Amino acid sequence: MSNLLTGGDLRAREHHRIEDDARAEGPLHPVTLPNGVEVQVVTVGLELTRKLLADRRLSKDSDALQKEIKRQLAELGSAQTDLAGLFGPSMLNSDNPKHARLRALAVKAFNGQAVQELAPRIEEITTELIDRLPANTEIDLVKALAVPMPLHIIGEVLGVPEQDRARVRTLIETMMSMDHEVSLPASDALGGYFHGLLTGGALDEGSLFGALVAADDGGDHLTHDELMAMAFLLVVAGHETTAGLIANVAHDALDNGLWEKAAAEPGLVPALVEETLRHNSPVRSATHRITTEPVEIDGTTVPEDTLLLINLGSAGRCPRAHEDAAQYRVDRDATGHATFGHGPHFCLGSALARLEAETVLRQLTARFPRTVYSGDEQPEVTDNDIMVSLKSLPVVLRR
16 A cells, blocks of 8 residues: 555546555555655544544644654755655644643634634635626636635634735645655745734734734733744634545535536535535545554554554545445435544534535525536645645536
8 A cells, every 4th residue: 555645646536445445445545755754544434534533642743743753854865854844843833732722722712603704705705706607608617616715704814915826835835745855944944924914014813824813811811932832823724624524525516417417406505515524535644643652553553653544534434434435425414424533632623614615606506507527537745644635626607
Protein backbone atom coordinates (compact mmCIF):
# COMPACT_ATOMS: atom_id res chain seq x y z
CA MET A 1 0.00 0.00 0.00
CA SER A 2 2.89 2.36 -0.71
CA ASN A 3 0.54 4.42 -2.89
CA LEU A 4 -2.02 4.88 -0.12
CA LEU A 5 -1.09 8.55 0.10
CA THR A 6 1.45 9.01 -2.65
CA GLY A 7 -0.26 7.60 -5.71
CA GLY A 8 0.36 10.73 -7.79
CA ASP A 9 -2.37 11.78 -10.22
CA LEU A 10 -5.34 9.59 -9.40
CA ARG A 11 -8.73 9.42 -11.02
CA ALA A 12 -11.96 9.96 -9.13
CA ARG A 13 -12.88 6.87 -7.13
CA GLU A 14 -9.41 5.32 -7.49
CA HIS A 15 -8.55 6.57 -4.03
CA HIS A 16 -11.73 4.86 -2.80
CA ARG A 17 -10.45 1.53 -4.08
CA ILE A 18 -6.98 2.09 -2.61
CA GLU A 19 -8.36 3.08 0.80
CA ASP A 20 -10.97 0.33 0.94
CA ASP A 21 -8.43 -2.32 -0.12
CA ALA A 22 -6.11 -1.02 2.59
CA ARG A 23 -8.83 -1.33 5.24
CA ALA A 24 -9.48 -4.93 4.15
CA GLU A 25 -5.76 -5.68 4.22
CA GLY A 26 -5.07 -4.44 7.74
CA PRO A 27 -5.21 -1.49 10.14
CA LEU A 28 -1.73 0.02 9.66
CA HIS A 29 0.25 0.98 6.58
CA PRO A 30 3.73 2.56 6.70
CA VAL A 31 3.99 5.45 4.25
CA THR A 32 6.87 7.78 3.45
CA LEU A 33 5.66 11.26 2.55
CA PRO A 34 7.36 13.20 -0.27
CA ASN A 35 9.43 15.15 2.26
CA GLY A 36 10.78 11.87 3.65
CA VAL A 37 8.77 11.84 6.89
CA GLU A 38 7.47 8.39 7.80
CA VAL A 39 3.91 7.97 9.09
CA GLN A 40 1.53 5.11 9.74
CA VAL A 41 -1.78 5.42 7.91
CA VAL A 42 -4.66 3.90 9.88
CA THR A 43 -7.48 2.27 7.88
CA VAL A 44 -10.11 0.75 10.16
CA GLY A 45 -13.89 0.67 10.45
CA LEU A 46 -16.02 3.61 11.47
CA GLU A 47 -16.51 2.60 15.11
CA LEU A 48 -12.79 2.20 15.79
CA THR A 49 -11.98 5.32 13.80
CA ARG A 50 -14.24 7.36 16.06
CA LYS A 51 -12.64 5.83 19.16
CA LEU A 52 -9.13 6.60 17.90
CA LEU A 53 -10.03 10.19 17.04
CA ALA A 54 -11.10 10.68 20.67
CA ASP A 55 -8.22 8.67 22.20
CA ARG A 56 -6.04 10.92 24.39
CA ARG A 57 -3.03 8.66 23.80
CA LEU A 58 -3.04 9.90 20.21
CA SER A 59 -1.74 13.37 20.91
CA LYS A 60 -2.25 16.52 18.85
CA ASP A 61 0.37 18.47 20.78
CA SER A 62 2.24 20.88 18.52
CA ASP A 63 5.59 20.53 20.32
CA ALA A 64 5.51 16.73 20.22
CA LEU A 65 4.55 16.67 16.53
CA GLN A 66 7.24 19.15 15.56
CA LYS A 67 9.89 17.37 17.62
CA GLU A 68 9.34 14.03 15.87
CA ILE A 69 9.06 15.52 12.38
CA LYS A 70 12.21 17.59 12.89
CA ARG A 71 14.03 14.52 14.19
CA GLN A 72 13.18 12.60 11.04
CA LEU A 73 14.05 15.51 8.79
CA ALA A 74 17.39 15.98 10.53
CA GLU A 75 18.25 12.32 9.91
CA LEU A 76 17.50 12.93 6.23
CA GLY A 77 19.73 16.00 6.15
CA SER A 78 16.80 18.29 5.37
CA ALA A 79 17.14 22.02 5.97
CA GLN A 80 13.46 22.25 6.86
CA THR A 81 13.29 23.61 10.39
CA ASP A 82 10.34 25.99 10.73
CA LEU A 83 7.11 24.02 10.98
CA ALA A 84 5.12 26.64 12.87
CA GLY A 85 2.82 27.48 9.97
CA LEU A 86 1.72 23.90 9.44
CA PHE A 87 2.04 22.61 13.02
CA GLY A 88 1.77 25.74 15.13
CA PRO A 89 0.11 25.67 18.57
CA SER A 90 -3.42 26.16 17.26
CA MET A 91 -6.61 24.64 18.59
CA LEU A 92 -6.04 21.85 16.04
CA ASN A 93 -2.54 21.05 17.31
CA SER A 94 -3.04 21.00 21.06
CA ASP A 95 -4.29 18.74 23.83
CA ASN A 96 -6.31 19.51 26.96
CA PRO A 97 -6.25 21.67 28.98
CA LYS A 98 -4.84 24.04 26.34
CA HIS A 99 -7.20 22.77 23.69
CA ALA A 100 -10.24 23.21 25.95
CA ARG A 101 -9.21 26.81 26.70
CA LEU A 102 -8.71 27.70 23.02
CA ARG A 103 -11.93 26.04 21.97
CA ALA A 104 -13.93 27.80 24.68
CA LEU A 105 -12.70 31.14 23.33
CA ALA A 106 -13.31 30.13 19.70
CA VAL A 107 -16.86 29.00 20.43
CA LYS A 108 -17.60 32.49 21.76
CA ALA A 109 -17.18 33.80 18.21
CA PHE A 110 -17.75 30.76 16.01
CA ASN A 111 -21.08 29.47 17.32
CA GLY A 112 -24.21 28.35 15.51
CA GLN A 113 -25.83 31.76 15.69
CA ALA A 114 -22.79 33.43 14.14
CA VAL A 115 -22.83 30.92 11.28
CA GLN A 116 -26.55 31.42 10.66
CA GLU A 117 -25.98 35.16 10.55
CA LEU A 118 -23.67 34.48 7.61
CA ALA A 119 -26.42 32.63 5.71
CA PRO A 120 -27.85 35.67 3.87
CA ARG A 121 -24.36 36.73 2.79
CA ILE A 122 -23.60 33.20 1.61
CA GLU A 123 -26.78 33.31 -0.48
CA GLU A 124 -25.77 36.70 -1.95
CA ILE A 125 -22.22 35.66 -2.81
CA THR A 126 -23.42 32.41 -4.37
CA THR A 127 -25.99 34.29 -6.46
CA GLU A 128 -23.39 36.83 -7.60
CA LEU A 129 -20.97 34.10 -8.68
CA ILE A 130 -23.63 32.03 -10.44
CA ASP A 131 -24.90 35.13 -12.26
CA ARG A 132 -21.50 35.30 -14.00
CA LEU A 133 -21.64 31.72 -15.27
CA PRO A 134 -22.53 31.29 -18.96
CA ALA A 135 -25.24 28.87 -20.00
CA ASN A 136 -24.75 26.30 -22.77
CA THR A 137 -20.97 26.70 -22.68
CA GLU A 138 -18.44 24.35 -21.13
CA ILE A 139 -16.92 25.74 -17.94
CA ASP A 140 -14.76 24.37 -15.16
CA LEU A 141 -16.99 24.41 -12.10
CA VAL A 142 -13.98 24.04 -9.79
CA LYS A 143 -12.34 27.26 -10.99
CA ALA A 144 -15.58 29.12 -11.64
CA LEU A 145 -17.41 28.38 -8.40
CA ALA A 146 -16.11 25.70 -6.03
CA VAL A 147 -12.86 27.56 -5.32
CA PRO A 148 -13.93 31.26 -5.37
CA MET A 149 -17.12 30.83 -3.35
CA PRO A 150 -15.52 29.64 -0.06
CA LEU A 151 -12.61 32.00 -0.72
CA HIS A 152 -15.05 34.91 -0.58
CA ILE A 153 -16.59 33.51 2.60
CA ILE A 154 -13.34 32.81 4.41
CA GLY A 155 -12.11 36.23 3.31
CA GLU A 156 -15.10 37.79 5.03
CA VAL A 157 -14.76 35.48 8.04
CA LEU A 158 -11.12 36.54 8.43
CA GLY A 159 -11.78 40.15 7.54
CA VAL A 160 -9.40 39.95 4.54
CA PRO A 161 -9.90 42.91 2.16
CA GLU A 162 -11.28 41.74 -1.19
CA GLN A 163 -8.27 43.01 -3.13
CA ASP A 164 -6.00 40.68 -1.12
CA ARG A 165 -8.01 37.48 -1.50
CA ALA A 166 -6.47 36.25 -4.77
CA ARG A 167 -2.97 36.55 -3.25
CA VAL A 168 -4.10 34.79 -0.08
CA ARG A 169 -5.60 31.98 -2.19
CA THR A 170 -2.31 31.49 -4.06
CA LEU A 171 -0.39 31.32 -0.80
CA ILE A 172 -2.88 28.80 0.60
CA GLU A 173 -2.59 26.54 -2.46
CA THR A 174 1.19 26.65 -2.32
CA MET A 175 1.30 26.02 1.44
CA MET A 176 -0.95 22.97 1.02
CA SER A 177 1.23 21.46 -1.72
CA MET A 178 3.36 18.39 -1.06
CA ASP A 179 6.54 20.27 -2.05
CA HIS A 180 8.14 21.54 1.17
CA GLU A 181 10.59 23.62 -0.87
CA VAL A 182 7.75 26.03 -1.63
CA SER A 183 5.16 25.21 1.05
CA LEU A 184 7.19 26.62 3.93
CA PRO A 185 8.02 29.95 2.24
CA ALA A 186 4.32 30.27 1.40
CA SER A 187 3.47 29.50 5.02
CA ASP A 188 5.87 32.22 6.16
CA ALA A 189 4.41 34.72 3.70
CA LEU A 190 0.86 33.92 4.80
CA GLY A 191 1.93 34.33 8.43
CA GLY A 192 3.40 37.72 7.57
CA TYR A 193 0.15 38.74 5.94
CA PHE A 194 -1.94 37.72 8.97
CA HIS A 195 0.49 39.51 11.28
CA GLY A 196 0.00 42.68 9.28
CA LEU A 197 -3.76 42.20 9.29
CA LEU A 198 -3.82 41.87 13.08
CA THR A 199 -1.45 44.73 13.80
CA GLY A 200 -2.14 47.11 10.92
CA GLY A 201 -5.67 48.14 11.79
CA ALA A 202 -7.13 46.76 8.53
CA LEU A 203 -9.04 43.88 10.12
CA ASP A 204 -12.81 44.05 9.79
CA GLU A 205 -13.93 44.02 13.41
CA GLY A 206 -17.35 42.77 12.33
CA SER A 207 -15.87 39.55 10.93
CA LEU A 208 -15.79 36.28 12.84
CA PHE A 209 -12.05 36.68 13.15
CA GLY A 210 -12.62 40.12 14.59
CA ALA A 211 -14.93 38.47 17.10
CA LEU A 212 -12.14 36.02 17.93
CA VAL A 213 -9.84 38.94 18.65
CA ALA A 214 -12.44 40.34 21.05
CA ALA A 215 -13.45 36.97 22.55
CA ASP A 216 -13.45 37.02 26.35
CA ASP A 217 -13.87 34.00 28.60
CA GLY A 218 -13.82 35.28 32.15
CA GLY A 219 -11.04 37.75 31.35
CA ASP A 220 -9.09 35.29 29.22
CA HIS A 221 -8.22 36.34 25.65
CA LEU A 222 -6.40 34.78 22.73
CA THR A 223 -2.79 35.94 22.48
CA HIS A 224 -1.31 37.27 19.24
CA ASP A 225 0.42 33.94 18.54
CA GLU A 226 -2.80 32.04 19.24
CA LEU A 227 -4.71 34.32 16.89
CA MET A 228 -2.08 33.73 14.21
CA ALA A 229 -2.43 29.97 14.63
CA MET A 230 -6.21 30.30 14.55
CA ALA A 231 -5.98 32.21 11.27
CA PHE A 232 -4.03 29.35 9.69
CA LEU A 233 -6.59 26.89 11.00
CA LEU A 234 -9.52 28.88 9.61
CA VAL A 235 -7.83 29.17 6.22
CA VAL A 236 -7.09 25.48 5.80
CA ALA A 237 -10.20 24.08 7.47
CA GLY A 238 -12.55 26.79 6.27
CA HIS A 239 -11.50 27.13 2.67
CA GLU A 240 -9.63 24.17 1.19
CA THR A 241 -11.94 21.55 2.63
CA THR A 242 -15.12 23.43 1.66
CA ALA A 243 -13.94 23.99 -1.91
CA GLY A 244 -13.30 20.25 -2.17
CA LEU A 245 -16.70 19.45 -0.68
CA ILE A 246 -18.56 21.73 -3.14
CA ALA A 247 -16.78 20.14 -6.11
CA ASN A 248 -17.38 16.61 -4.83
CA VAL A 249 -21.08 17.24 -4.17
CA ALA A 250 -21.62 18.69 -7.65
CA HIS A 251 -19.73 15.79 -9.23
CA ASP A 252 -21.62 13.19 -7.19
CA ALA A 253 -25.02 14.70 -8.08
CA LEU A 254 -24.14 14.52 -11.78
CA ASP A 255 -22.37 11.18 -11.59
CA ASN A 256 -25.32 9.51 -9.87
CA GLY A 257 -28.09 11.03 -11.98
CA LEU A 258 -29.43 13.14 -9.13
CA TRP A 259 -28.95 16.67 -10.48
CA GLU A 260 -32.42 17.11 -12.00
CA LYS A 261 -34.00 15.38 -9.03
CA ALA A 262 -32.31 17.88 -6.70
CA ALA A 263 -33.62 20.71 -8.89
CA ALA A 264 -37.16 19.37 -8.60
CA GLU A 265 -36.82 18.48 -4.90
CA PRO A 266 -34.62 21.08 -3.12
CA GLY A 267 -35.23 19.22 0.13
CA LEU A 268 -33.00 16.45 -1.20
CA VAL A 269 -29.91 18.70 -1.21
CA PRO A 270 -28.92 18.20 2.47
CA ALA A 271 -29.03 14.41 1.97
CA LEU A 272 -26.79 14.76 -1.10
CA VAL A 273 -24.27 16.78 0.87
CA GLU A 274 -24.31 14.33 3.77
CA GLU A 275 -23.85 11.28 1.52
CA THR A 276 -20.91 12.96 -0.19
CA LEU A 277 -19.36 13.65 3.20
CA ARG A 278 -19.72 9.96 4.05
CA HIS A 279 -18.89 8.36 0.73
CA ASN A 280 -16.58 10.83 -1.02
CA SER A 281 -15.05 13.02 1.66
CA PRO A 282 -12.68 15.76 0.46
CA VAL A 283 -10.74 15.22 3.70
CA ARG A 284 -8.70 12.09 3.10
CA SER A 285 -7.18 11.76 6.57
CA ALA A 286 -7.46 13.45 9.92
CA THR A 287 -4.48 15.68 10.62
CA HIS A 288 -1.33 14.29 12.21
CA ARG A 289 -1.35 12.63 15.61
CA ILE A 290 1.50 11.13 17.65
CA THR A 291 1.30 8.29 20.16
CA THR A 292 2.28 9.15 23.73
CA GLU A 293 2.60 5.48 24.70
CA PRO A 294 2.27 2.11 22.96
CA VAL A 295 -1.27 1.80 21.57
CA GLU A 296 -2.98 -1.31 20.29
CA ILE A 297 -4.96 -0.73 17.10
CA ASP A 298 -7.08 -3.65 15.94
CA GLY A 299 -4.61 -6.22 17.27
CA THR A 300 -1.40 -4.41 16.25
CA THR A 301 0.69 -2.48 18.78
CA VAL A 302 1.93 0.93 17.67
CA PRO A 303 5.07 2.16 19.50
CA GLU A 304 5.32 5.42 21.36
CA ASP A 305 6.22 8.51 19.27
CA THR A 306 4.67 7.12 16.09
CA LEU A 307 3.13 9.64 13.67
CA LEU A 308 -0.36 8.60 12.61
CA LEU A 309 -2.75 9.69 9.90
CA ILE A 310 -6.24 8.26 10.47
CA ASN A 311 -7.90 7.67 7.11
CA LEU A 312 -11.47 8.97 7.01
CA GLY A 313 -12.49 7.84 3.55
CA SER A 314 -12.30 4.12 4.30
CA ALA A 315 -14.12 4.67 7.61
CA GLY A 316 -17.01 6.39 5.85
CA ARG A 317 -17.41 3.44 3.49
CA CYS A 318 -17.10 0.85 6.28
CA PRO A 319 -19.46 -2.06 5.40
CA ARG A 320 -20.12 -2.71 9.09
CA ALA A 321 -21.44 0.83 9.54
CA HIS A 322 -23.63 1.15 6.44
CA GLU A 323 -25.50 -1.29 4.24
CA ASP A 324 -24.22 -1.22 0.65
CA ALA A 325 -21.54 1.17 1.94
CA ALA A 326 -19.48 1.29 -1.27
CA GLN A 327 -22.45 2.71 -3.19
CA TYR A 328 -23.66 6.32 -3.25
CA ARG A 329 -27.24 6.43 -1.99
CA VAL A 330 -29.33 9.34 -0.71
CA ASP A 331 -32.08 7.11 0.70
CA ARG A 332 -29.99 6.33 3.78
CA ASP A 333 -29.16 8.12 7.02
CA ALA A 334 -25.55 9.06 6.28
CA THR A 335 -24.99 10.90 9.55
CA GLY A 336 -22.59 9.51 12.11
CA HIS A 337 -19.62 9.55 9.71
CA ALA A 338 -16.27 10.84 10.94
CA THR A 339 -15.51 13.30 8.14
CA PHE A 340 -15.62 16.23 10.56
CA GLY A 341 -13.73 14.25 13.18
CA HIS A 342 -14.95 13.03 16.53
CA GLY A 343 -14.37 13.85 20.17
CA PRO A 344 -12.64 17.01 21.43
CA HIS A 345 -11.38 17.97 17.96
CA PHE A 346 -14.72 17.73 16.17
CA CYS A 347 -14.65 20.39 13.45
CA LEU A 348 -15.96 23.72 14.70
CA GLY A 349 -16.73 24.77 11.12
CA SER A 350 -18.90 21.77 10.17
CA ALA A 351 -22.12 23.79 10.11
CA LEU A 352 -20.54 26.45 7.89
CA ALA A 353 -19.17 23.87 5.44
CA ARG A 354 -22.56 22.17 5.15
CA LEU A 355 -24.32 25.50 4.70
CA GLU A 356 -21.99 26.60 1.90
CA ALA A 357 -22.21 23.30 0.01
CA GLU A 358 -25.99 23.13 0.34
CA THR A 359 -26.41 26.74 -0.80
CA VAL A 360 -24.27 26.22 -3.91
CA LEU A 361 -25.93 22.97 -4.98
CA ARG A 362 -29.44 24.26 -4.32
CA GLN A 363 -28.92 27.43 -6.34
CA LEU A 364 -27.02 25.70 -9.16
CA THR A 365 -29.59 22.96 -9.69
CA ALA A 366 -32.47 25.45 -9.53
CA ARG A 367 -30.90 27.77 -12.08
CA PHE A 368 -29.48 25.09 -14.37
CA PRO A 369 -31.57 21.93 -13.85
CA ARG A 370 -30.41 20.21 -17.07
CA THR A 371 -26.68 20.58 -16.47
CA VAL A 372 -24.49 17.81 -17.87
CA TYR A 373 -20.96 16.68 -17.10
CA SER A 374 -18.73 17.14 -20.15
CA GLY A 375 -15.37 15.78 -19.07
CA ASP A 376 -13.66 12.46 -18.62
CA GLU A 377 -15.85 9.84 -16.97
CA GLN A 378 -13.26 9.57 -14.20
CA PRO A 379 -11.77 13.06 -13.63
CA GLU A 380 -8.33 13.51 -12.12
CA VAL A 381 -7.92 14.37 -8.48
CA THR A 382 -4.97 16.01 -6.78
CA ASP A 383 -4.28 14.44 -3.42
CA ASN A 384 -1.93 15.09 -0.55
CA ASP A 385 -1.70 13.49 2.86
CA ILE A 386 -4.82 15.31 4.09
CA MET A 387 -6.96 16.34 1.08
CA VAL A 388 -8.39 14.78 -2.08
CA SER A 389 -9.77 17.37 -4.49
CA LEU A 390 -10.92 17.38 -8.10
CA LYS A 391 -8.49 19.10 -10.44
CA SER A 392 -11.40 20.26 -12.59
CA LEU A 393 -15.09 19.66 -13.10
CA PRO A 394 -16.05 20.50 -16.73
CA VAL A 395 -19.80 20.96 -17.14
CA VAL A 396 -22.28 22.56 -19.53
CA LEU A 397 -24.87 24.52 -17.55
CA ARG A 398 -28.29 24.12 -19.10
CA ARG A 399 -31.52 25.73 -18.08
